[in-house]
Amino acid sequence: xxxxxxxxxxxxxxxxxxxxxxxxxxxxxxxxxxxxxxxxxxxxxxxxxxxxxxxxxxxxxxxxxxxxxxxxxxxxxxxxxxxxxxxxxxxxxxxxxxxxxxxxxxxxxxxxxxxxxxxxxxxxxxxxxxxxxxxxxxxxxxxxxxxxxxxxxxxxxxxxxxxxxxxxxxxxxxxxxxxxxxxxxxxxxxxxxxxxxxxxxxxxxxxxxxxxxxxxxxxxxxxxxxxxxxxxxxxxxxxxxxxxxxxxxxxxxxxxxxxxxxxxxxxxxxxxxxxxxxxxxxxxxxxxxxxxxxxxxxxxxxxxxxxxxxxxxxxxxxxxxxxxxxxxxxxxxxxxxxxxxxxxxxxxxxxxxxxxxxxxxxxxxxxxxxxxxxxxxxxxxxxxxxxxxxxxxxxxxxxxxxxxxxxxxxxxxxxxxxxxxxxxxxxxxxxxxxxxxxxxxxxxxxxxxxxxxxxxxxxxxxxxxxxxxxxxxxxxxxxxxxxxxxxx
Amino acid sequence: xxxxxxxxxxxxxxxxxxxxxxxxxxxxxxxxxxxxxxxxxxxxxxxxxxxxxxxxxxxxxxxxxxxxxxxxxxxxxxxxxxxxxxxxxxxxxxxxxxxxxxxxxxxxxxxxxxxxxxxxxxxxxxxxxxxxxxxxxxxxxxxxxxxxxxxxxxxxxxxxxxxxxxxxxxxxxxxxxxxxx
Numbered sequence: 001x002x003x004x005x006x007x008x009x010x011x012x013x014x015x016x017x018x019x020x021x022x023x024x025x026x027x028x029x030x031x032x033x034x035x036x037x038x039x040x041x042x043x044x045x046x047x048x049x050x051x052x053x054x055x056x057x058x059x060x061x062x063x064x065x066x067x068x069x070x071x072x073x074x075x076x077x078x079x080x081x082x083x084x085x086x087x088x089x090x091x092x093x094x095x096x097x098x099x100x101x102x103x104x105x106x107x108x109x110x111x112x113x114x115x116x117x118x119x120x121x122x123x124x125x126x127x128x129x130x131x132x133x134x135x136x137x138x139x140x141x142x143x144x145x146x147x148x149x150x151x152x153x154x155x156x157x158x159x160x161x162x163x164x165x166x167x168x169x170x171x172x173x174x175x176x177x178x179x180x181x182x183x184x185x186x187x188x189x190x191x192x193x194x195x196x197x198x199x200x201x202x203x204x205x206x207x208x209x210x211x212x213x214x215x216x217x218x219x220x221x222x223x224x225x226x227x228x229x230x231x232x233x234x235x236x237x238x239x240x241x242x243x244x245x246x247x248x249x250x251x252x253x254x255x256x257x258x259x260x261x262x263x264x265x266x267x268x269x270x271x272x273x274x275x276x277x278x279x280x281x282x283x284x285x286x287x288x289x290x291x292x293x294x295x296x297x298x299x300x301x302x303x304x305x306x307x308x309x310x311x312x313x314x315x316x317x318x319x320x321x322x323x324x325x326x327x328x329x330x331x332x333x334x335x336x337x338x339x340x341x342x343x344x345x346x347x348x349x350x351x352x353x354x355x356x357x358x359x360x361x362x363x364x365x366x367x368x369x370x371x372x373x374x375x376x377x378x379x380x381x382x383x384x385x386x387x388x389x390x391x392x393x394x395x396x397x398x399x400x401x402x403x404x405x406x407x408x409x410x411x412x413x414x415x416x417x418x419x420x421x422x423x424x425x426x427x428x429x430x431x432x433x434x435x436x437x438x439x440x441x442x443x444x445x446x447x448x449x450x451x452x453x454x455x456x457x458x459x460x461x462x463x464x465x466x467x468x469x470x471x472x473x474x475x476x477x478x479x480x481x482x483x484x485x486x487x488x
Numbered sequence: 489x490x491x492x493x494x495x496x497x498x499x500x501x502x503x504x505x506x507x508x509x510x511x512x513x514x515x516x517x518x519x520x521x522x523x524x525x526x527x528x529x530x531x532x533x534x535x536x537x538x539x540x541x542x543x544x545x546x547x548x549x550x551x552x553x554x555x556x557x558x559x560x561x562x563x564x565x566x567x568x569x570x571x572x573x574x575x576x577x578x579x580x581x582x583x584x585x586x587x588x589x590x591x592x593x594x595x596x597x598x599x600x601x602x603x604x605x606x607x608x609x610x611x612x613x614x615x616x617x618x619x620x621x622x623x624x625x626x627x628x629x630x631x632x633x634x635x636x637x638x639x640x641x642x643x644x645x646x647x648x649x650x651x652x653x654x655x656x657x658x659x660x661x662x663x664x665x666x667x668x669x
Contacts, residue, residue: 014650018624020631020642046653048664052606053625053656055599059515060522063531070510070535074542078503251532258532 004032006039013043017050068131069283072260076124076248125246128260128281129237135286136233141166142287144308148177150301170319181336184321185210189447191321192336199339200405202328205321206336209444236279236288239266254280254289255306275299285310330403331448332410332467338401343388352385352405359400362389363484369393372417372460379480381473384411409448409468411477418459439478443471453478491554498545506545510538513555516627517562523610523622524566533569537562552636559629559637563619570615602663609659617652620645 009032015021016029033039146161159177171185184191190210197204240246240262249261259280267274273295280290289308294300323329330339350358360376367374370391384402387410391398400413439455451474454463462481466474491512497505517537522530540561548557610618619638623629631649635642657664 011647011650014653015631015646018631018649020646042657045657045664049653049656049660050625052602052660052663053610053621054628056523056603056606056610056626058519058626058628060519060530061515062518062534066514066518066531066535067510069531070538073535073539074506077539077542 004028006032006036009033009036009039010042013039014046014050017043017047063284065284072124072127072131072248075127124248125262125264126241128248128262128286129240129246131286132233132240132281132288133237136237139167139287140311141314142308142310143312143314145306146303147306148301148303150299151297152299152301154298164314164318166314166316166319170314170316172319178337179340182321184319186319193321193324193327194336194340195324197336197340199328202326203324204336204339205323205327205329206334206339207321207329207331207448208333208335209447209450240264240279249278251283252280254282254304257289258283259289282308328408330408330410332450333412333465334401334410338387338410347386347388351387355384355386355402356380359386359389359402360484362386363398363400366391366398367485370398371396372415373458374398374415374484375457375460375462375481376484377413377477377480378482379477380411381469381477383407384409404468407468411467411469412463412465414463414465416461416463418456418461439475441471441475457481458483492550495545495548495550495554499548506542509541509554513558514538516555517558520559520562520622520627521566523607523626524563524615524619525569526611529569533565534562536569537565540565553633556629556633556636559623559627559633560639563637564639567615605663606656606660609656612659613652613655617648617655620648621652621656624649 009029012021012025012029016026021029033043141164143162143164146163147158148160149158151157159175161173161175161177164172169185169187172183174180174182179194179196182193182195184193188210189207191205191207193203193205195203246262246264249263251258252261253259259282262279262281263277264279265274265276275293275295277294278290278292279288281287282289285308287308287310288305290302290304292300292302348358356377356379363374363376366389370393374391380402383404383406385405387401387403389398389400396417398415402411403409439453442452444450444452448467450465450467451469451471452463452465453474454461455478456462462478464474464478466477469477489508491509494505494509498509514534518530518534521534521537525533537558541558544561548554552560610621613621616638620634623634623637624631629637631642631645634645638645
């Protein structure tokens with residue numbers, strides 16, 4: 001046998017090392033190696049390289065959430081496969097004569113399926129919602145910076161919030177949505193501090209009771225939902241669970257984090273407008289990091305949670321408002337915009353000197369635009385000045401606010417078209433001056449004393465929330481209402 | 489129970505059998521994908537591979553071992569991903585999620601450093617060379633199995649391994665010589 005050259009042997013050294021040469025080849029290479037130092041060194045080097053590479057572990061344990069995430073994706077495939085299986089769409093090859101009926105068969109099966117099930121199962125999306133719910137259940141606290149950007153009523157808007165939340169019901173947010181403000185939400189109250197406000201030379205803090213629909217706590221979205229205007233995690237999960245059209249689109253990164261993308265849509269009761277949503281759910285924490293809502297070119301939003309940190313130690317103190325100096329503290333059923341948003345006609349001295357007459361004047365001014373004939377009070381306790389009157393012709397309501405500038409108590413009046421009004425819960429009472437009129441009365445003592453009275457009069461639903469007065473006083477105000485504009 | 493038995497059970501409608509197959513092979517497949525595309529995208533691609541396997545398993549006829557078949561899917565998934573991705577945007581993650589705990593701290597540190605050098609050298613190989621060297625030296629597959637997983641003749645596996653060894657030897661020369669002394 002002729003001696004082999006380096007050129008023949010070198011490409012075979014690695015295979016020799018691996019025992020992957022046929023015997024004839026291996027014998028030739030071994031024979032060459034016996035006399036060739038260069039090839040011996042090459043073989044030793046190849047062996048050492050192989051050894052070094054072999055020291056790197058072949059198996060790597062995937063991240064802890066790997067299994068759960070894979071199950072979600074498989075669930076989605078299983079859902080589709082289950083549907084196909086039930087429809088009998090996957091079967092053994094059929095004789096040619098049957099193929100001509102296949103399309104008709106699929107159509108019939110599809111129709112039957114649609115009738116039975118309504119829509120195909122979307123197990124992936126629902127499984128993901130279950131994970132979101134679980135994750136929210138485990139969460140004790142969070143902090144984040146929430147950015148919102150979009151178009152509202154055709155106008156571009158962008159703002160930012162800082163949020164802190166601690167279970168079961170503590171929430172703090174700092175926003176510049178309209179102007180800088182801080183809101184502290186506790187179990188029974190909501191306090192808003194507006195450092196930039198100038199109410200008679202003072203900054204403003206407002207405390208009102210926490211409302212029923214504020215049971216759940218806001219999560220960083222700013223999206224509008226059919227039931228609650230403020231999005232909560234509970235509302236999100238409820239909405240997603242009820243979505244038959246929910247669909248898991250795949251994965252995408254949000255702020256460098258891989259997320260599941262969930263698509264669904266909602267329709268507000270009584271509205272023909274559909275809002276389309278996409279939610280990006282963090283694959284590690286299963287918490288939503290971004291929500292996009294699109295109704296039309298006039299209303300669309302993207303809200304993103306940045307720097308979301310969970311299960312932090314957040315002291316109770318940071319959720320409690322500590323009265324700042326030079327701050328006028330207001331309380332009652334009142335929102336900050338009452339004091340802060342510009343008025344179409346500036347306040348005059350008459351607002352304080354004649355709060356009843358100036359209120360009637362403001363109400364009358366708006367009466368022609370309203371779909372009902374508004375009422376006005378003829379009695380108010382001493383010390384209350386008119387803050388402002390607002391009205392909406394489109395939505396059909398009118399409200400007015402009076403403030404006691406000594407105590408900070410606010411009386412709120414809300415009027416709506418009686419035909420559309422829904423009765424409040426509470427005790428039915430008779431007004432002092434009119435035994436035939438029935439009203440709903442409710443008293444709240446904490447966190448601030450408020451008398452609630454609601455009744456129907458002249459086709460108008462009237463609600464009064466009077467802070468700083470007793471029951472008799474509240475009923476006396478209620479009894480004094482009469483149409484602001486006399487019938488001709 | 490063997491992989492093949494689990495495959496048969498899955499094909500007869502036992503969904504749990506697939507979960508067992510995932511459990512058995514996930515660390516190996518995840519490890520392979522980490523080496524081929526980097527840790528950053530390994531999770532997605534390893535899941536893609538299992539989802540693809542789940543979809544195709546009903547028609548799997550057992551012409552190769554299940555493990556080899558699964559490797560083929562994972563390699564195809566990675567190749568497809570890399571083809572779609574612009575080469576200059578490919579970043580191989582140097583993070584090593586698996587650290588061995590045994591040994592004294594100094595030896596462990598040296599071992600880690602050396603493994604880092606070797607990993608970087610492997611990462612620097614062209615994809616086709618990298619694949620065969622990873623399958624052979626880390627996963628201990630035979631040339632025939634590699635050929636089956638990669639989808640090329642055995643001769644091609646042999647020549648790719650030869651070139652890969654040569655390139656790695658050049659890259660790792662200082663370390664190889666140190667080891668020899």
